[in-house]
Amino acid sequence: MRACIISIGEELLIGQTVNTNAAWIASSLNELGIETIEIIVITDKHGEILRALRECGERADIILITGGLGPTRDDVTKHALCDFFDSQLVIDQQILEDVLQYFKKLGRHVTDLNREQALVPDKAEALRNPYGTAPGLWFKEGEKIFVAMPGVPYEMKEMVKNQVFPRLRKLPRQQYIVHKSVLTQGIGESALADKISGWEDDLPKAIQLAYLPSMGIVKLRLTAKGQNKEQLEEDIANQISKLKTLIPEYIWGYDDDTLEKAVGVLLKSQNATLATAESCTGGHIAHIITSIPGSSAYFKGSIIAYSNDVKMQLLNVTANVLEDHGAVSEQVAIAMAQGVKNLIGSDYAIGITGIAGPDGGSAEKPVGTTWIAIAGKNKMVSRKYNFADNRERNIIRASRSALALLKTTVMTRLDLSPRA
């Protein structure tokens, strides 16, 4: 079964609103095994809506429409649907009752415009809207299904979950779609493609692979479609097992995992605590760690040592080390990690220093040059990176690399062996 989504609204076409509705619907349809083949965003004009209904009706089995159902004159979707289905508007008593109840609850006066919300095309089934006044409209024409819903996200979501999906689930199911994403870090898209090209060539035809790179992370998405859900899941799991043997050092998670979540789970499992000493990342590492609910169980705090004064005074980085090696150096990263570990008394600590840019770079240390050190129980790990990117992305990449290095350090228990 194939679906089209039609999003109606001027706010989407001037970029004032990002189309989160379509993404949410597409992802939900996907879980039902329904493939979204196209998303169309158009303005609230009669002719445009008719054209989109016609085109999508030719290509898809299910057409989901959001927006344009409001009470004001600029909302014409209901009238366009009447034309398309050669239908007349009639009062739906249940919806009228809902509208009256809605305003009674709010203690507001009901206008004629509000009452008109209960006018429903006679060929449609009305879908009740507990959070607003515009009902949804369900049309069945032959084997094709058209559903119009309000554009307000929480009204639309409630309607999809409780009214549209229960109806769609009763339709004969033709296939399942199973996705699994493998998250990698520390290797570029092309190098990764090279490393796994043999595996990619051997993938069964029913499994599709996509590369989704984003600032230091490459997501590998495997998709399988077919009749037997368990079989598809097993096929994907088998392929991932093979992949794991090829690039074990780059895989750090699956699906919706984030590095900060993975680090949190790991630290909690070891009953270990963390502190950070940040220069170039300016608090971004602490911020993403503490974006995780419950992070206070393992994260104790951080020193953002943006000036050298703070590095010396609070982290015990000596003036000699700063002078001899520069603020962006392995020695300073190590001293920062050790300094914050001692000061705050955590089991692990991250020390990070680099040149975020746009200024401050040199031939020897260009913008993006970053040193990261991880202080563990009895061990210090340090590594140099060059992200060669702009300020915003250097900060994000540096933060992700620090969490990845921390995770490797904690996982491989490198910290249990004495420093080489």
Next chain:
Amino acid sequence: MRACIISIGEELLIGQTVNTNAAWIASSLNELGIETIEIIVITDKHGEILRALRECGERADIILITGGLGPTRDDVTKHALCDFFDSQLVIDQQILEDVLQYFKKLGRHVTDLNREQALVPDKAEALRNPYGTAPGLWFKEGEKIFVAMPGVPYEMKEMVKNQVFPRLRKLPRQQYIVHKSVLTQGIGESALADKISGWEDDLPKAIQLAYLPSMGIVKLRLTAKGQNKEQLEEDIANQISKLKTLIPEYIWGYDDDTLEKAVGVLLKSQNATLATAESCTGGHIAHIITSIPGSSAYFKGSIIAYSNDVKMQLLNVTANVLEDHGAVSEQVAIAMAQGVKNLIGSDYAIGITGIAGPDGGSAEKPVGTTWIAIAGKNKMVSRKYNFADNRERNIIRASRSALALLKTTVMTRLDLSPRA
């Protein structure tokens, strides 16, 4: 001039990625006076791409395409464009040089797949990509313009700003669209609408007003369309002058201003320095301050005191104060601000403590309760907030409120009077 945007990518159709690219492009086109009439999202398949190119080419003057230009096998857009324009792939020496330089800078090996990025349809002009390896492609067919760009947002944005828009600006222009946004903080959308309703009623018909609320900030966008750009700009400026007299205390900036930028300009103008002591915001304030290039001129550093230990040990918050008033209290916020100001030796300091959630709330102090203190030269300002939102949004709102309170404190020079 009318534009269509074609977004290519399976990740958009399964709802894994929200289509922020299309919203950003639509909003940018709008500023150029180009109307987006349709956004189409399709999958990375030859036939689908050809159909979208054909349909959009019939309806619009400018067709902007993103995605599907990567080096891996799942990316077929370049080949579809070759078919559509009856074009052959040839090596572009400049792009090849760019690709080689890109990998040299990263210190990575260049693969054959990477080199193939320099293959460009002979009927296209290649647009260089400083942040990646996939070049953009500019086609002109009669009066119609087709531009293909990478789907990675920062690569696409750079290309649009520095290469696509300069070319589009040279095209004959039919009308101007002038936007100006007024940024407010500290007042909700409805209260603001009440306060300025008289002004809104008196707006000339040619000027449209939109309220764009986002996490504690309400943006008022004024839009005027017409032939005479200077006149439109003057009309909008006049309306903004009137608005300023109505709500001077809530306006803090215009258009792309950010609170962190405004705070930076202000601190620099006073040659003053800043430090922060953060609990609930977990480094987010330091992060947004240091997202501004050159912030090291006024930002010295921060203590992220996520645990009470750190609050006591580094910030001199006493066990008594913590016990008597709780970690989320005016007294603790003040002690944190004073503590970090003393420790780091800055002119101003922010102390912030709150309950980000989802856990940790109580009847007396629900999730979102936050105390912010600003320590100035001879003055301490403190204020209580309740954001009553989810964790992510509580953190952002708290950070913005802290910067707004800092800005007011520095601007009104409250700090020069002795503490009341």
